[in-house]
Amino acid sequence: xxxxxxxxxxxxxxxxxxxxxxxxxxxxxxxxxxxxxxxxxxxxxxxxxxxxxxxxxxxxxxxxxxxxxxxxxxxxxxxxxxxxxxxxxxxxxxxxxxxxxxxxxxxxxxxxxxxxxxxxxxxxxxxxxxxxxxxxxxxxxxxxxxxxxxxxxxxxxxxxxxxxxxxxxxxxxxxxxxxxxxxxxxxxxxxxxxxxxxxxxxxxxxxxxxxxxxxxxxxxxxxxxxxxxxxxxxxxxxxxxxxxxxxxxxxxxxxxxxxxxxxxxxxxxxxxxxxxxxxxxxxxxxxxxxxxxxxxxxxxxxxxxxxxxxxxxxxxxxxxxxxx
Ligand code: WQD
Numbered sequence: 102x103x104x105x106x107x108x109x110x111x112x113x114x115x116x117x118x119x120x121x122x123x124x125x126x127x128x129x130x131x132x133x134x135x136x137x138x139x140x141x142x143x144x145x146x147x148x149x150x151x152x153x154x155x156x157x158x159x160x161x162x163x164x165x166x167x168x169x170x171x172x173x174x175x176x177x178x179x180x181x182x183x184x185x186x187x188x189x190x191x192x193x194x195x196x197x198x199x200x201x202x203x204x205x206x207x208x209x210x211x212x213x214x215x216x217x218x219x220x221x222x223x224x225x226x227x228x229x230x231x232x233x234x235x236x237x238x239x240x241x242x243x244x245x246x247x248x249x250x251x252x253x254x255x256x257x258x259x260x261x262x263x264x265x266x267x268x269x270x271x272x273x274x275x276x277x278x279x280x281x282x283x284x285x286x287x288x289x290x291x292x293x294x295x296x297x298x299x300x301x302x303x304x305x306x307x308x309x310x311x312x313x314x315x316x317x318x319x320x321x322x323x324x325x326x327x328x329x330x331x332x333x334x335x336x337x338x339x340x341x342x343x344x345x346x347x348x349x350x351x352x353x354x355x356x357x358x359x360x361x362x363x364x365x366x367x368x369x370x371x372x373x374x375x376x377x378x379x380x381x382x383x384x385x386x387x388x389x390x391x392x393x394x395x396x397x398x399x400x401x402x403x404x405x406x407x408x409x410x411x412x413x414x415x416x417x418x419x420x421x422x423x424x425x
Pocket of ligand 1: 323385
């Protein structure tokens with residue numbers, strides 16, 4: 102039987118490389134399209150074709166897509182929340198224009214299906230917990246705004262054209278492939294777990310915990326940490342859903358479970374056996390106290406469940422990279 106062909110745009114990045122790995126394991130023929138601006142060559146797989154290209158290069162996108170694909174996975178984006186507030190132009194250009202290029206090239210070349218990396222950042226300050234797909238969207242940073250606009254664009258295209266999409270709203274992605282096959286660590290990590298890991302390895306002396314006076318059990322913020330391999334398996338399920346049924350959806354990807362900043366630090370101490378030096382610092386602007394997803398829709402539409410539910414096991418997969 103002929104393999105289904107998938108073009109993974111942004112496939113050399115942290116989440117993209119895990120998606121490529123999962124697609125290869127599930128017998129898809131994969132091509133990665135990436136400009137390697139944040140993606141890394143060490144994240145590429147010999148079994149996947151690689152094209153070095155930029156999403157702002159419409160001709161190259163169209164030429165690539167004219168080879169014919171059953172689906173596109175679009176993960177290419179700028180994703181630093183703070184930077185998006187300082188330099189919204191960069192985020193408008195890359196995230197908005199880049200996505201328009203991708204979707205227009207799909208329509209011109211007759212590719213009907215796309216799985217898009219969206220984000221819990223579309224919700225802004227949540228009004229109730231856990232967050233479902235009906236929760237109002239109201240981003241409070243420019244990064245989240247770009248993700249919401251891209252969702253809306255896909256919704257319009259799906260109504261006007263033979264265009265089918267699944268937007269996956271990731272909550273906090275963490276961990277690495279348990280077999281150590283993906284090695285590319287982010288260079289200037291902004292997110293909690295990579296920062297705690299840098300303290301564990303001695304690369305950083307100590308870290309700050311932003312706020313200890315939230316209305317949460319231990320006063321620190323609670324997030325829904327989802328293992329990147331679980332995110333990846335949801336992409337495989339989303340592509341299958343699109344190929345079989347073709348309905349468009351927006352779906353939250355989380356674990357239904359919240360973990361506080363202090364609980365993350367304690368779990369890292371347990372897993373690594375090292376003491377994590379930290380100090381309490383003022384709250385970080387724009388941080389909700391709690392952000393946890395309900396993944397009922399993902400279970401129902403994608404027949405998907407996260408395999409990783411234990412935070413120590415999730416952190417172990419990150420620590421494996423340091424000790425191997
Ligand atoms: C987690 C918690 C911090 C660093 C971000 C984006 C979101 C999504 C996922 C992409 C918070 C605290 C952090 C530190 C700390 N991205 N923290 N000290 O903000 O929940 O989500 O990544 O789509 O859009 O906003 O993740 O890892 O930055 O923070 O205390 O040095 O850790 O305050 O409570 P966040 P994060």
